[in-house]
Amino acid sequence: MKKNIPSNLPRYIHFVAVMVLPFILYSCSDGPSRPEIKITDQNQDGYDDYDMAFLQSLVDSSGLDIAPLELGVQDWNHGRLNSLCCSGDSTSSCFQAIQLTGELPASIGGVEQLRILELSDQALSGPIPPEIAGLEILRHLILKGNALNDSLPAEIYTLSALSILDLSQNMISGSLSDDIGALADLSILDLSENQLQGDIPQTIGQLVNLRNLYLHRNEMTGSLPSSLGNLVNLAHFDVSYNILEGEIPSQIGSLINLVSLRITNNMLSGSIPPELINLNQINSLALSDNLLDGAIPDIFTNFSNLNSLSLDQNQLSGPLPTSFWELSNLVMLKLQGNDLTDTLPTGIQNLENLRFLYLRDNQLFGPVPGEICSLDVNWADPIYFTIQYNNFCPPFPSCIEGNMGVQACIENREP
Numbered sequence: 001m002k003k004n005i006p007s008n009l010p011r012y013i014h015f016v017a018v019m020v021l022p023f024i025l026y027s028c029s030d031g032p033s034r035p036e037i038k039i040t041d042q043n044q045d046g047y048d049d050y051d052m053a054f055l056q057s058l059v060d061s062s063g064l065d066i067a068p069l070e071l072g073v074q075d076w077n078h079g080r081l082n083s084l085c086c087s088g089d090s091t092s093s094c095f096q097a098i099q100l101t102g103e104l105p106a107s108i109g110g111v112e113q114l115r116i117l118e119l120s121d122q123a124l125s126g127p128i129p130p131e132i133a134g135l136e137i138l139r140h141l142i143l144k145g146n147a148l149n150d151s152l153p154a155e156i157y158t159l160s161a162l163s164i165l166d167l168s169q170n171m172i173s174g175s176l177s178d179d180i181g182a183l184a185d186l187s188i189l190d191l192s193e194n195q196l197q198g199d200i201p202q203t204i205g206q207l208v209n210l211r212n213l214y215l216h217r218n219e220m221t222g223s224l225p226s227s228l229g230n231l232v233n234l235a236h237f238d239v240s241y242n243i244l245e246g247e248i249p250s251q252i253g254s255l256i257n258l259v260s261l262r263i264t265n266n267m268l269s270g271s272i273p274p275e276l277i278n279l280n281q282i283n284s285l286a287l288s289d290n291l292l293d294g295a296i297p298d299i300f301t302n303f304s305n306l307n308s309l310s311l312d313q314n315q316l317s318g319p320l321p322t323s324f325w326e327l328s329n330l331v332m333l334k335l336q337g338n339d340l341t342d343t344l345p346t347g348i349q350n351l352e353n354l355r356f357l358y359l360r361d362n363q364l365f366g367p368v369p370g371e372i373c374s375l376d377v378n379w380a381d382p383i384y385f386t387i388q389y390n391n392f393c394p395p396f397p398s399c400i401e402g403n404m405g406v407q408a409c410i411e412n413r414e415p
Contacts, residue, residue, distance in 0.1 A: 039078065051081040053110065054111050057105035061102030072119075081111055086098075086122070099122055104124060108129060112137075117142070120142050124147065124148060126149065128143075139164070140164040141165050142164060142166040147171055152177070157179035164187065164188045165188070168190045169193045170194050173194070174196065176196065180203055181206035185209060189210060192216045192238065193216070199220070201225070203227070205226075214236070214237075218242050221244065229255065232254060232256065241266075246269065246270075248292075253274075258279050258282050265288070269291040270293070271294035274297040274299055279303075280305075281305060286308070287314070289313040290313075292316060294317065295318030296316055298322060312335055313338075314337070339362065340363060341363040342365075343364070355384060356377070365391035373400075390407055391408050393409035394407075
C-alpha cells in the first residue's frame with residue numbers, strides 16, 4: 001500500500017523523492033525497448049543472408065576471387081551490415097585494389113540496416129535500381145566516379161535519412177524531380193559531371209541543411225531559382241558549365257555563409273546583384289563566361305577573405321570599383337574580355353598578395369602606375385599576367401614594358 005510523503009518533510013527531500021528518484025530508477029533500467037534488429041541467418045554463420053547475398057552479387061558481377069566479407073571495409077552490428085566502403089581511389093581510407101563492374105544488384109534493397117554505402121571510383125554501370133528504396137535508414141550514399149546511367153529513380157527521393165548524396169562523375173541523365181525537396185537532412189548534394197537536363201527545381205530551397213551543393217558540368221537549363229536564398233547554411237555552391245539563363249537572383253545575397261560561389265560558363269545575363277555585398281565570408285567568387293552587363297557594383301569593402309575573383313568574359317562596362325583596391329588577400333583577379341573603362345590607380349599596390357592579374361581585352365586607358373611593380377607577379381609569363389588590347393599609354397613601368405602588347409593609347413576619356 002502506497003504511503004503519501006509527509007508534507008512536513010523538507011522541500012528538497014520531497015523534490016528528490018518525487019522528481020529525481022524516478023528518473024534515477026529509469027536511467028538505471030534498459031529504458032524503452034528499441035526496435036529489434038531482424039536477422040535472417042539460415043546458415044547460422046552470424047551474418048544476415050540478405051546482406052551476404054548483396055555482397056556476393058557485387059563480387060560475382062565483378063568476377064572477383066574474394067569472399068564477400070573481404071570486399072572493402074565493412075562494419076557489422078548484430079549480424080547486419082551497417083556500412084560498406086570500397087573505393088578505387090588510392091588516397092581513400094577504404095581503397096582496395098580491385099574494380100567493381102556490372103550493375104548494382106536488386107538485392108541492395110534487402111540490406112535494410114545499411115547506413116553508409118560508398119562504392120566510388122569503380123566501373124559500375126547501368127541504372128540505380130528502384131530497390132534502393134529499401135535502405136530507409138541510409139545516411140551516406142556515395143557512388144561517384146562510376147558509369148551509372150539512366151535517370152534517377154523516383155525511389156531515391158524517399159531516402160529521407162540521407163545526409164550525403166554523391167553521384168558525381170557518372171552518366172546520369174534526365175532531370176531533377178521536385179521531390180528533391182523531401183531530402184531535408186541533406187548536408188552534401190553532389191550531382192556534378194553527369195548529363196542532367198531540365199530546370200533546377202524551386203523545391204531545392206527546402207534543403208535548408210545543405211552546406212555543399214554541386215551541380216556543375218551538366219546540361220541544366222532554365223534559370224537559377226530564387227528559393228536558393230533559403231539555403232542559409234550553404235558554404236559551397238557550384239553550378240558552372242551548364243546552360244542556365246536569366247539573371248542571378250538577388251536572393252543569393254542571403255547566403256551569408258558562402259565560402260565559394262561558382263556560376264561560370266553559363267548564359268546568365270543582367271547585372272551583378274548588389275546584394276552580393278552580404279557575402280563577406282567568401283574566398284572564391286567566379287561569375288566568368290556569361291552575358292553579364294552593366295557596371296561592377298562597389299561591394300568588396302568587407303570581403304577580407306576573398307582570394308580569387310573571376311569576372312572575365314562577360315559584357316561588363318564602366319569603372320573599376322574603388323573597393324577592389326582594399327582586397328589585400330586577393331591572389332587572383334580576372335577581368336579580361338569585358339568593356340571596362342577606367343584607369344589603374346596607384347592603390348593597386350595594396351593588392352600585396354596578388355599573383356595572377358588578367359586585364360586584356362578591355363577599354364582601360366591612361367598611364368599604368370609604377371606602383372604596379374611592387375606586386376609579386378611573374379609579369380613575363382601570360383599564365384600570370386595579361387594586359388594586351390587596352391588603351392594604355394607609354395611610358396610603361398619597367399616590370400611590364402615588354403609585355404604590353406597592342407595598346408591604342410587614350411590619355412583621358414571625356415566624362
